[in-house]
Amino acid sequence: MFDLLSACKNAKLASFDLLNLSEDQINQALVTCASLIRQNKSYLQTENQKDIEFARQKGLSEGFIDRLTLSDKVIEGVALGIEQVALLKSPKGKVLYEYQDDEQDILVKKTAVPFGVVGIIYESRPNVTADAFALCLKTFNAVILKGGSDSINSNIAMVKVLKQGLEKVKVNPNAVTLIEDTSRETTAKFMKMNEYVDLLIPRGGASLIKSAIENSTIPIIETGTGNCHVYVDEFADIEKAVKIIFNAKTQRYSVCNACESLVIHSKILSSALPRIASKLLEKKIIIRADERAKAVIGDYPYLENATDQDFYTEYGDAIISVKTVDGLSQAINHINIHSTKHSECIVTEKEQNATEFLTQIDSACVYHNASTRFSDGFQFGLGAEIGISTQKLHARGPMGLDALLTTKYIVTGNGSVRK
């Protein structure tokens, strides 16, 4: 039987062992794990097949099964991903602030250090198991993984292979731990393991995040829910608006940085909206519009009425809501009320309006004349991504490796005392 308390204690001990390793040793461990994942492909796929069969018996959707499947391509991607993480420079040890007091003879250095133990709760995507492990190990953190119950066999197999990789290079294998008991009770207990777990990152849908906010006593970073808006201002370049909305809405539907709602100024409604709609028609996007917007594009074949609920909805699908406003401040207000504080864009040629929007919109990423689809660690040049934080504490927006580090003040003296 899985013993949560022992698992957490052992992860904590492993986190102290990691502090004694060099970055070379960490990288060697990562490369070894990648190579073992390739070698154990058929084992991983056999175990994965069990999960796939259960999922089919339960009648889960093809999209779900697609995300669950460890195909040859996915396994190669996982191995390659770990190798790429090994190539990054770890931000651990970076001195972020320095202060010297000659009179009292102290030197203060604020230094980037690992959290210790990072907990990650996620849905049934076994590739995330290896991905999260690699990012945590690269930052010298031990990781405790709690994946979705529908991927349990795949996850057990994946973590077994990762532990073998660690053992092979003499790294404490408890640097990665899988919570094998996926019951609600165990998850609830896990979220209160403050003594052993330093940080909890829930990755997944809105209900998973909400449950973590309400139940966790461990500090958490909320990630990933995105009800993103594009606001087409009175002074917008309509051609830019069409390009941006088409890209942000239709490039991928299920991603958190996709545009879910178009907010449009009434003065530009009749000139801009028909052109935007005509472009969206190429992908048969359903438009859920308010009365004024409907009147302008009355002949659009996939037109529906927007309810207030629509403006709160992250569709993750080929649907967009349209809200008409009579001014910039009304647009800002509407967005701040309905957004999930992820990514929002203004399309305008008027600099003053752009500045007001970028200042007043209370979201992690704000855009002027660019698609919300850019909200991504790789697109922002971070080299990696653990998730996209929609909270304000510690990390906000796409999180790179440094989001997995905290700081420590290291003070050196010479028998120095405070006067």
Add this chain to the structure above:
Amino acid sequence: MFDLLSACKNAKLASFDLLNLSEDQINQALVTCASLIRQNKSYLQTENQKDIEFARQKGLSEGFIDRLTLSDKVIEGVALGIEQVALLKSPKGKVLYEYQDDEQDILVKKTAVPFGVVGIIYESRPNVTADAFALCLKTFNAVILKGGSDSINSNIAMVKVLKQGLEKVKVNPNAVTLIEDTSRETTAKFMKMNEYVDLLIPRGGASLIKSAIENSTIPIIETGTGNCHVYVDEFADIEKAVKIIFNAKTQRYSVCNACESLVIHSKILSSALPRIASKLLEKKIIIRADERAKAVIGDYPYLENATDQDFYTEYGDAIISVKTVDGLSQAINHINIHSTKHSECIVTEKEQNATEFLTQIDSACVYHNASTRFSDGFQFGLGAEIGISTQKLHARGPMGLDALLTTKYIVTGNGSVRK
């Protein structure tokens, strides 16, 4: 009757208004508030007197009443403190990261921005009311204050004066709000106002912090509990050890960065401990020692037995516990188990031992041959201090103005879309 929901909503609206102000306007507001505090000294003291009388009737300690009292000196200190905050450079708007993608035509800037609304829960110290307000306003945040019930009249008066100051310079007076209903029920509701409050900082004793961790759904920063250790290593310079322990233990008893426990290597016990004890005797410090330490200083007049509970205790008083260990790793382990992760020191001349201690000790501030009393925003050159964080998320150790800021990714393009 005090309406919590309206108060939180109005604070949120005020936080958006603050974003339209210049730093000069913020500074003018601060200076005006300081001047009004001086002008309203007798009003503040009359209201404060009501609290003092209630406190006396309740039989509260002289120490408590001392911290509650708005003497002439305290009021001048409060006004001066606000003026000093006005002189600091606000870190708002600082660009912390920049990335340009020429091919896709985007410029990404990670910028320091206010949280929005900061909640502060603290004990009955009316000077904190003005201090917390000033630091939040300087960083363009609205603040909601929940002070101890025993200082309610003082706090109402202080916030009334601050609001007058804001109104005088045409700043939205809801930038500062006092929760006038200090009942547990209202405090519990306040800690769940995620929609309007972006950050909660509990300042005070361990039970206040624990209650916030367990009940708040708003992200919090834990502050201030300090069970700090000084470890005297086998290779310590005994003279340095004596100086550091005397300073860290006796300079002030009630502060969170005072040394509460001495951990000492058995090999240096008989040569070092009598000298340390003889110095502590000057201040009649009670020593609660384990068996081996007791045997060495058997004739010390204020000697008691240490129980395991002592090693978990932040005395805040003229008491120190002594634990004997047989090696560095045992010392590190003892400290990591018993500390509150605030500030810990190693006294040693052996560089390798210092490095191991500084790396493996899991606390906000770690010291080599220097007193833990330096753990302080001003001592670390931060220019201000909101508190000392003992958590790892967002801010750790002494927090300056930048701990009151989050970040925002501001992305500009030219009709740019993701390929």
